[in-house]
Amino acid sequence: MYPPAFEYAAPESVEEALDRLAEVGDEGRILAGGQSLIPMMKLRLAAPAHLIDINEIAELAYIREVNGHLAIGALTRHADVVRSEVVAGGCATMASAAPWVADPLVRNRGTVCGSVAHCDPEGDWNSVMLAVGAEVVARSKQGERVIPISEFVVDFFTNSLRPGEMVTELRVPRDDDRSGGAYLKLERKIGDYATVGVAAHLRLDEQGRIARAGLALTSVGPINLKVTEAEEMMVGQEPGDELFAEAAQIAARTCEPTSDVRGPAEYKRSVVAAYTRRAFGRALAGARGET
Amino acid sequence: MEIEVTVNGVAYRRDTEPRRLLVDFIRTELGLTGTHIGCDTTSCGACTVLFDGVPVKSCTMFAVQADGHELTTVEGLRRNGELSPVQAAFKEHHGLQCGFCTPGMMLVATALLSSNPDPTEEEVRWALSGNICRCTGYTNIVEAIRSAAATMHETAGVES
Numbered sequence: 415m416y417p418p419a420f421e422y423a424a425p426e427s428v429e430e431a432l433d434r435l436a437e438v439g440d441e442g443r444i445l446a447g448g449q450s451l452i453p454m455m456k457l458r459l460a461a462p463a464h465l466i467d468i469n470e471i472a473e474l475a476y477i478r479e480v481n482g483h484l485a486i487g488a489l490t491r492h493a494d495v496v497r498s499e500v501v502a503g504g505c506a507t508m509a510s511a512a513p514w515v516a517d518p519l520v521r522n523r524g525t526v527c528g529s530v531a532h533c534d535p536e537g538d539w540n541s542v543m544l545a546v547g548a549e550v551v552a553r554s555k556q557g558e559r560v561i562p563i564s565e566f567v568v569d570f571f572t573n574s575l576r577p578g579e580m581v582t583e584l585r586v587p588r589d590d591d592r593s594g595g596a597y598l599k600l601e602r603k604i605g606d607y608a609t610v611g612v613a614a615h616l617r618l619d620e621q622g623r624i625a626r627a628g629l630a631l632t633s634v635g636p637i638n639l640k641v642t643e644a645e646e647m648m649v650g651q652e653p654g655d656e657l658f659a660e661a662a663q664i665a666a667r668t669c670e671p672t673s674d675v676r677g678p679a680e681y682k683r684s685v686v687a688a689y690t691r692r693a694f695g696r697a698l699a700g701a702r703g704e705t
Numbered sequence: 706m707e708i709e710v711t712v713n714g715v716a717y718r719r720d721t722e723p724r725r726l727l728v729d730f731i732r733t734e735l736g737l738t739g740t741h742i743g744c745d746t747t748s749c750g751a752c753t754v755l756f757d758g759v760p761v762k763s764c765t766m767f768a769v770q771a772d773g774h775e776l777t778t779v780e781g782l783r784r785n786g787e788l789s790p791v792q793a794a795f796k797e798h799h800g801l802q803c804g805f806c807t808p809g810m811m812l813v814a815t816a817l818l819s820s821n822p823d824p825t826e827e828e829v830r831w832a833l834s835g836n837i838c839r840c841t842g843y844t845n846i847v848e849a850i851r852s853a854a855a856t857m858h859e860t861a862g863v864e865s
Contacts, residue, residue, distance in 0.1 A: 415745055422706065422723035422769050452765045453747050456726075465723070469770060517835030519750055519813070523761045604834040605748060 417455035507595030594700020713781025750836030753809035800849030802840030
């Protein structure tokens with residue numbers, strides 16, 4: 415299968431990439447890992463006239479801890495996250511999701527920022543980012559914007575980037591010692607999209623009550639669904655299975671699964687409930703330092 | 706556009722259209738047909754090559770992206786005219802039936818053993834989880850890789 419013809423550029427700096435992006439306008443797409451974009455081009459679901467390949471921009475490959483958050487550069491690959499001690503110690507929800515993204519070969523090439531920008535509701539990372547409250551850094555020749563993930567994910571395969579902008583970094587709040595998180599994914603086989611994915615994040619206050627709760631769902635709606643109603647309901651409450659069961663009921667009611675080859679909608683709904691309860695259980699254990 | 710790519714230690718300079726997939730470039734432009742096209746949809750791993758030492762699916766990259774980089778294909782595994790430890794172990798343990806997935810399996814195994822010389826069975830299976838074999842049930846493939854690890858351990862110090 416061959417994609418339609420395109421013009422190709424492989425800039426070696428962000429400035430050069432932004433110049434190129436400004437030149438080609440709406441006809442241009444950033445090529446990062448290409449593990450979603452290239453298959454879509456081969457199927458002719460995407461046909462950008464210009465590809466701007468950022469794989470030669472070494473300065474974008476980093477995971478750093480900066481001012482209370484983790485900074486994930488646009489060329490950070492899934493496999494880098496799997497191996498990262500900064501992520502293992504700084505964001506439990508990300509660390510638990512990373513090994514379940516795609517398969518080992520795709521993880522060697524695909525990037526976190528690319529997956530976030532792609533906004534495929536079956537992608538794992540946007541659920542994680544919604545649950546932990548990440549921010550997306552977008553740059554253009556006009557400057558830099560920092561976009562909360564909930565405003566970045568707009569719709570089915572649609573983000574809120576403006577023409578001329580590219581994602582350069584993700585900013586993920588760092589877990590403190592009263593935070594925990596987990597990502598649970600049901601998949602038919604490794605490399606398949608999630609049948610259901612649940613990202614949960616908790617931060618406790620000094621009394622051990624919930625100071626912040628994050629919950630987002632994969633593959634059960636037109637976008638990765640942030641379950642705001644459950645998050646708000648949990649704040650100020652005593653954490654525990656009863657509360658998590660209540661959050662699970664809200665998640666099951668909120669999600670919009672469809673019946674397909676991965677299972678009937680009602681099955682997915684019940685998995686959402688079970689995984690929500692379980693994921694918060696793990697998040698709580700992490701927040702209490704029990705793992 | 707013109708690209709220069711080193712494949713199995715040999716530098717090639719070729720003119721190629723940007724949309725040409727890396728696997729097609731390797732097979733038709735360089736004539737290295739050991740790299741197979743299986744699913745062509747980023748699922749099966751038959752087209753696996755080592756890109757700067759890292760296993761990737763060459764059906765999901767453009768040849769132009771290999772400009773200035775080093776590739777290893779199955780043809781490059783042989784050492785000094787002899788089978789590499791991984792190749793020899795696949796032969797010895799019959800880690801194949803039809804052979805279609807075998808180049809990808811051996812490249813993934815080679816990369817695994819270079820970063821983890823003594824993997825557990827679980828680590829081997831995990832590393833192989835992006836490569837599909839429809840014949841063997843994977844058992845002999847896993848045995849072959851663990852045996853290759855043992856052989857390489859025994860001959861440590863000798864180039865493997």
